[in-house]
Amino acid sequence: MMASPSRSPGKRTPEGTKQCIDIEAQAAIPSTSGRHVSKLTYDGYYDHHKPQQPPNSEVGMIKGCMPVAFKDLTYRVRNNNNRKENLALLLKVSGYFRPGELAALMGPSGSGKTTMLDVIAGRKTVGTICGRISYGGQSPSRAFLRRYTGYVEQTDTLIGNLTVFEMLLYTADLKLPRRMPYKDKVRKVSYIITQLALTTCQHVRIGSTVQRGISGGQCKRTNIGIALVSDPKVLFMDEPTSGLDSFTANEVMTVVKKLTQMNLTVCATIHSPTPYCFNQFDRLHLLLRGQTVYFGPNGPEPINYLEALFPEAPKFSAHKSDLHNRAEWIVDITTRADRMDKHTLLAEKYASSELKRGNMRELEKFMTTRVELSPEVQKEFESNSETSNSWWWITWVLLQYRMGRDIMDTQFLGPRIADKLVLSLIIMSLYFAVGANQAPSNVNNLTAVLFLWTILPGYAAASYMPTIVLERPLFVRERNDGLYRPSTYLLFKMVEEMTIFFFLSLVTTSIVFAPCRLGGSFLLFWLVNFITTATGIAIGYFIAAISPNMDMANAALPAYVTVLLFFVGLLLRNQDQPVYWRWFSNLDFLRFAWSAQMINQFEGSKAMALDFQSVLKFYNLEGQSKWMNLLYESCFLVLFLILAWAALAFKRHISR
Numbered sequence: 001m002m003a004s005p006s007r008s009p010g011k012r013t014p015e016g017t018k019q020c021i022d023i024e025a026q027a028a029i030p031s032t033s034g035r036h037v038s039k040l041t042y043d044g045y046y047d048h049h050k051p052q053q054p055p056n057s058e059v060g061m062i063k064g065c066m067p068v069a070f071k072d073l074t075y076r077v078r079n080n081n082n083r084k085e086n087l088a089l090l091l092k093v094s095g096y097f098r099p100g101e102l103a104a105l106m107g108p109s110g111s112g113k114t115t116m117l118d119v120i121a122g123r124k125t126v127g128t129i130c131g132r133i134s135y136g137g138q139s140p141s142r143a144f145l146r147r148y149t150g151y152v153e154q155t156d157t158l159i160g161n162l163t164v165f166e167m168l169l170y171t172a173d174l175k176l177p178r179r180m181p182y183k184d185k186v187r188k189v190s191y192i193i194t195q196l197a198l199t200t201c202q203h204v205r206i207g208s209t210v211q212r213g214i215s216g217g218q219c220k221r222t223n224i225g226i227a228l229v230s231d232p233k234v235l236f237m238d239e240p241t242s243g244l245d246s247f248t249a250n251e252v253m254t255v256v257k258k259l260t261q262m263n264l265t266v267c268a269t270i271h272s273p274t275p276y277c278f279n280q281f282d283r284l285h286l287l288l289r290g291q292t293v294y295f296g297p298n299g300p301e302p303i304n305y306l307e308a309l310f311p312e313a314p315k316f317s318a319h320k321s322d323l324h325n326r327a328e329w330i331v332d333i334t335t336r337a338d339r340m341d342k343h344t345l346l347a348e349k350y351a352s353s354e355l356k357r358g359n360m361r362e363l364e365k366f367m368t369t370r371v372e373l374s375p376e377v378q379k380e381f382e383s384n385s386e387t388s389n390s391w392w393w394i395t396w397v398l399l400q401y402r403m404g405r406d407i408m409d410t411q412f413l414g415p416r417i418a419d420k421l422v423l424s425l426i427i428m429s430l431y432f433a434v435g436a437n438q439a440p441s442n443v444n445n446l447t448a449v450l451f452l453w454t455i456l457p458g459y460a461a462a463s464y465m466p467t468i469v470l471e472r473p474l475f476v477r478e479r480n481d482g483l484y485r486p487s488t489y490l491l492f493k494m495v496e497e498m499t500i501f502f503f504l505s506l507v508t509t510s511i512v513f514a515p516c517r518l519g520g521s522f523l524l525f526w527l528v529n530f531i532t533t534a535t536g537i538a539i540g541y542f543i544a545a546i547s548p549n550m551d552m553a554n555a556a557l558p559a560y561v562t563v564l565l566f567f568v569g570l571l572l573r574n575q576d577q578p579v580y581w582r583w584f585s586n587l588d589f590l591r592f593a594w595s596a597q598m599i600n601q602f603e604g605s606k607a608m609a610l611d612f613q614s615v616l617k618f619y620n621l622e623g624q625s626k627w628m629n630l631l632y633e634s635c636f637l638v639l640f641l642i643l644a645w646a647a648l649a650f651k652r653h654i655s656r
């Protein structure tokens with residue numbers, strides 16, 4: 001049976017994944033809660049013997065259990081090296097993850113571990129998925145997967161200027177229903193912090209590569225905490241210990257193991273675990289070139305199974321006394337088999353084994369029995385909403401936490417404020433009282449100062465691009481987690497930048513307008529500057545969102561703005577431009593900005609000695625309205641906001 005989660009079979013999803021999945025209903029699984037509790041001891045990090053209870057059932061971390069089963073999963077994707085060919089990265093993979101168990105996806109590098117995790121977690125954005133996936137007895141919607149599964153990425157995606165506590169509370173505010181009382185969210189976050197042993201660093205800033213904050217292990221545990229905030233039923237982790245030293249890796253796995261005591265279903269990909277880390281896993285799914293070569297309990301079983309398959313290979317027992325650990329031996333032996341092109345043989349051996357037959361009987365039970373779910377969870381199965389909360393609440397939360405911190409951060413404010421202040425001071429001193437001089441020879445200076453003042457926001461837009469490029473992994477993760485939509489993210493970014501610029505522009509336009517003795521309406525002078533900057537920011541966001549990296553964005557923006565300068569009407573008057581180029585000046589928002597400033601400056605000058613109207617006539621601006629020019633310019637703001645939104649929503653630089 002093939003169907004897509006809450007979508008028509010074979011239909012292309014907005015993310016571009018042509019799916020033929022049946023994420024299907026399945027069985028009430030006997031809980032294995034507490035099964036491993038007494039086994040756990042790890043240098044006194046935690047008392048594992050008594051699983052800590054949630055503060056109360058309302059804010060508790062785990063309310064139910066959610067077994068996950070998958071049958072004959074095949075995942076095909078277009079080959080990057082030969083676009084005409086489709087590659088099967090997973091081939092008829094079957095298995096299950098039980099609540100209260102820690103399952104490992106293991107295999108040599110490139111065997112398809114992350115692919116399998118992504119397919120089951122519903123995080124694939126390209127390719128075709130066939131087979132059946134079942135979550136607790138029902139076919140989950142995307143909304144369900146976002147709300148009730150947690151996914152801990154391999155790389156940490158945190159907000160450096162928030163503390164650990166703030167980072168978790170920020171996620172809780174975005175992801176948990178708005179109606180949930182604030183104090184309950186705080187209690188939930190405090191509970192998670194205790195569970196993850198983050199109490200000592202909860203009020204420490206997370207930091208960045210430039211400004212050191214919490215340690216790598218604490219970052220990893222904060223990431224796990226983020227995944228836990230929404231009461232996930234299932235937790236997926238992609239190499240949770242990669243990049244950590246063995247002590248920190250053990251510390252992280254201790255925490256992860258503890259989560260299974262609360263009936264959470266946990267599945268992690270692992271590469272080279274320490275013996276301690278590997279021993280924490282209850283179940284092992286061994287992959288080789290996208291095929292299952294072993295699925296069963298962890299412990300002596302996989303060793304015995306592989307030793308029986310390769311009687312000629314060095315026995316694991318022979319290594320007991322040296323540093324060889326079980327995981328290493330398993331990966332060693334499967335990698336060797338792979339190098340000898342025995343992967344198909346290994347997969348066939350497993351496919352015809354008694355072990356597989358037993359697994360399939362168990363799997364069928366998972367596939368056919370339905371788990372009782374609360375009405376709230378049930379509703380999520382049917383919903384297709386991308387986020388848990390409304391856009392205005394999400395924008396408010398983003399502003400509260402992120403803008404609240406950004407405006408206190410000199411590294412954030414510096415590039416936004418310093419250049420504009422310095423340039424306005426230079427312009428003021430250079431063109432001081434220029435407007436008071438009515439000599440015809442001064443017209444050039446006046447048009448020049450207005451031109452300069454108009455084009456600067458175009459170049460200044462460069463300082464707004466890095467945030468989009470550098471924040472991309474965070475944006476992708478938070479969007480995948482269902483924290484916000486691209487439109488809400490864009491709204492937050494614009495409100496944040498424009499709020500800062502609102503106050504800044506009042507200062508900078510005041511520095512220039514009065515001292516330079518410019519004429520016309522100050523309101524229009526300021527408004528044009530404000531709208532031009534807003535349009536520049538929207539263009540910056542658009543270019544940043546379509547550029548794969550900062551280098552591309554840095555090259556594209558100045559090139560585009562420079563082209564716009566040619567068509568403003570000062571360097572080459574509009575009426576003097578070649579006919580075949582004239583259309584372009586209608587697409588140049590800086591032309592309308594400069595026209596508005598020119599009309600504002602010269603239109604009321606009839607009484608003056610110099611006939612300034614002739615200046616407007618000279619530049620083909622006679623009879624035009626400054627407000628209409630401002631309106632035309634504003635249309636470009638709307639256009640570039642739509643383009644920036646489309647680029648954020650649809651341009652995927654990180655496909656998976």
Ligand SMILES: Nc1ncnc2c1ncn2[C@@H]1O[C@H](COP(=O)(O)OP(=O)(O)OP(=O)(O)O)[C@@H](O)[C@H]1O
Nearest residue numbers: 077078079080081089108109110111112113114115
């Ligand atoms: N579009 C594609 N075209 C060609 N090969 C691809 C494509 N997408 C993924 N692959 C390959 O599929 C394999 C499986 O990738 P995956 O990331 O799942 O492996 P993995 O087992 O998690 O590896 P690692 O342990 O190194 O992270 C890799 O060899 C990868 O290069």
